[in-house]
Amino acid sequence: MTDTPAVAESIRTSILRRSYRKAFPSAVRGEGVYLWDSAGKRYLDFAGSAAVNFIGHGVQEISAAMAEQARQLEFVHSSQFTTPVAEEYAQALIEFAGENFRGGGVFFTSGGSEATETALKLARQYQVEIGQGKRHQVLSRTQSYHGATLGALAVSGNQRRREIYLPMVREFAHIGIPYCYRCSYDCKDGCRNCGQEYAAELERAVLAANGEAAAFIFEPVSGATLGAVAPPPGYLESVAEICKRHGVLLIADEVMTGMGRTGRNFAVEHWGVAPDIVVTAKGMSSGYAPLGAVIANKKVVDAIASGSGSLLHGFTYNAHPISMAAGLAVLRYLGERQLVQAAETVGASLQSALEGLRELESVGDVRGIGLLWGVEFVSDKRSKKPFAPELNFAGRVGQAAMKRGLMLYPMQGCVDGVAGDHLLIAPPAVISEEQIRWAVEQLRAAVVELTT
Numbered sequence: 001m002t003d004t005p006a007v008a009e010s011i012r013t014s015i016l017r018r019s020y021r022k023a024f025p026s027a028v029r030g031e032g033v034y035l036w037d038s039a040g041k042r043y044l045d046f047a048g049s050a051a052v053n054f055i056g057h058g059v060q061e062i063s064a065a066m067a068e069q070a071r072q073l074e075f076v077h078s079s080q081f082t083t084p085v086a087e088e089y090a091q092a093l094i095e096f097a098g099e100n101f102r103g104g105g106v107f108f109t110s111g112g113s114e115a116t117e118t119a120l121k122l123a124r125q126y127q128v129e130i131g132q133g134k135r136h137q138v139l140s141r142t143q144s145y146h147g148a149t150l151g152a153l154a155v156s157g158n159q160r161r162r163e164i165y166l167p168m169v170r171e172f173a174h175i176g177i178p179y180c181y182r183c184s185y186d187c188k189d190g191c192r193n194c195g196q197e198y199a200a201e202l203e204r205a206v207l208a209a210n211g212e213a214a215a216f217i218f219e220p221v222s223g224a225t226l227g228a229v230a231p232p233p234g235y236l237e238s239v240a241e242i243c244k245r246h247g248v249l250l251i252a253d254e255v256m257t258g259m260g261r262t263g264r265n266f267a268v269e270h271w272g273v274a275p276d277i278v279v280t281a282k283g284m285s286s287g288y289a290p291l292g293a294v295i296a297n298k299k300v301v302d303a304i305a306s307g308s309g310s311l312l313h314g315f316t317y318n319a320h321p322i323s324m325a326a327g328l329a330v331l332r333y334l335g336e337r338q339l340v341q342a343a344e345t346v347g348a349s350l351q352s353a354l355e356g357l358r359e360l361e362s363v364g365d366v367r368g369i370g371l372l373w374g375v376e377f378v379s380d381k382r383s384k385k386p387f388a389p390e391l392n393f394a395g396r397v398g399q400a401a402m403k404r405g406l407m408l409y410p411m412q413g414c415v416d417g418v419a420g421d422h423l424l425i426a427p428p429a430v431i432s433e434e435q436i437r438w439a440v441e442q443l444r445a446a447v448v449e450l451t452t
């Protein structure tokens with residue numbers, strides 16, 4: 001990716017970079033589904049950066065609301081003050097989260113990892129408050145990602161992202177995750193029945209924890225790690241029932257899937273599941289400000305409010321007024337323009353365009369829901385054999401697409417944590433049919449370029 005003059009002349013600048021193997025173009029402007037670099041090159045943001053932007057770039061209402069808040073009051077510490085904007089936003093979010101969260105509460109953070117950390121600690125404190133002090137283990141799933149901080153990495157399963165930190169984290173049980181294209185139960189019916197086999201793994205893990213399980217955390221639709229894998233029928237319903245029966249809190253990590261991305265306010269709604277705690281971020285502010293949240297149901301909030309009365313947790317910047325103004329403006333904007341509904345209808349067009357990629361020799365699977373899609377590559381379609389990881393196939397598709405002005409989110413490791421290449425596609429909900437058609441054409445051309 002060194003083809004545009006906008007690429008920083010030197011890879012090594014004063015920024016400690018995510019990669020010293022490539023140069024990054026310098027982004028200067030965004031509007032709708034497009035981003036521009038400093039050389040004037042335009043990119044269609046087909047991944048919403050990393051499933052972040054949902055309302056489109058450059059929406060003036062959002063920056064105006066943030067500027068107005070900054071003019072009035074830039075910051076107070078949440079141990080000393082609340083603010084009108086935080087109160088209004090929390091109330092609006094509780095309503096957005098639906099009946100299950102009526103009477104509950106929102107804890108605001110600066111992003112997804114902080115929100116996961118908060119949820120883990122909140123689950124532990126809840127158990128202590130109700131006299132279940134033995135419960136401290138948080139169970140999770142193998143191929144998953146819940147954040148970059150050490151607590152969040154402990155419950156994540158994404159091998160590449162956590163491998164070298166393992167000696168630093170305290171680990172609890174990780175159960176298998178339903179991944180129909182490569183089902184561990186080797187079923188032939190699209191996982192119609194094996195949802196129950198996967199759910200039974202949770203029950204066994206809870207029993208093995210011997211009364212110490214505090215919570216179970218899961219992504220309703222797998223995000224980056226597997227690439228938009230939705231659960232099989234009945235699985236999440238059984239998981240929720242098992243947690244309830246064993247006094248284990250159910251934490252839905254909707255950092256990527258929440259705030260409309262899948263065509264529902266929160267993805268769990270597709271399966272009628274009512275978690276005790278929802279973790280969310282990305283789409284909340286659509287990227288206009290650093291923002292995340294933990295939404296807890298009444299049971300959890302009551303345990304603390306009428307128990308010890310104080311949450312043993314906090315960050316300097318939780319409920320930052322400018323982030324609150326951004327989040328509230330985004331929530332209003334997506335409500336007024338019915339963007340959650342759009343995620344379902346536009347998602348259907350995206351699906352039919354992406355399905356056409358299946359005819360390519362290297363495309364093994366196309367999967368997803370709403371505006372969250374994954375394309376998995378294979379070196380042999382019949383055996384589903386992945387490309388050798390060192391080929392960095394998805395990464396190279398991403399680079400070829402970027403040259404064509406198309407932004408994707410390439411990942412590796414979906415097969416076993418190391419092998420397996422896939423792309424995540426998660427455009428803003430304002431993408432048009434014409435833009436989808438163009439983007440999928442570029443994607444196809446990028447894949448063909450690499451395989452011919």
Ligand SMILES: Cc1ncc(COP(=O)(O)O)c(C=O)c1O
Pocket residue numbers: 050111112113114116145146147148219223224253254255256281282
């Ligand atoms: C499901 C999920 N949880 C947590 C996180 C961490 O969020 P953040 O990167 O905002 O800290 C991510 C980020 O991609 C995510 O996809």
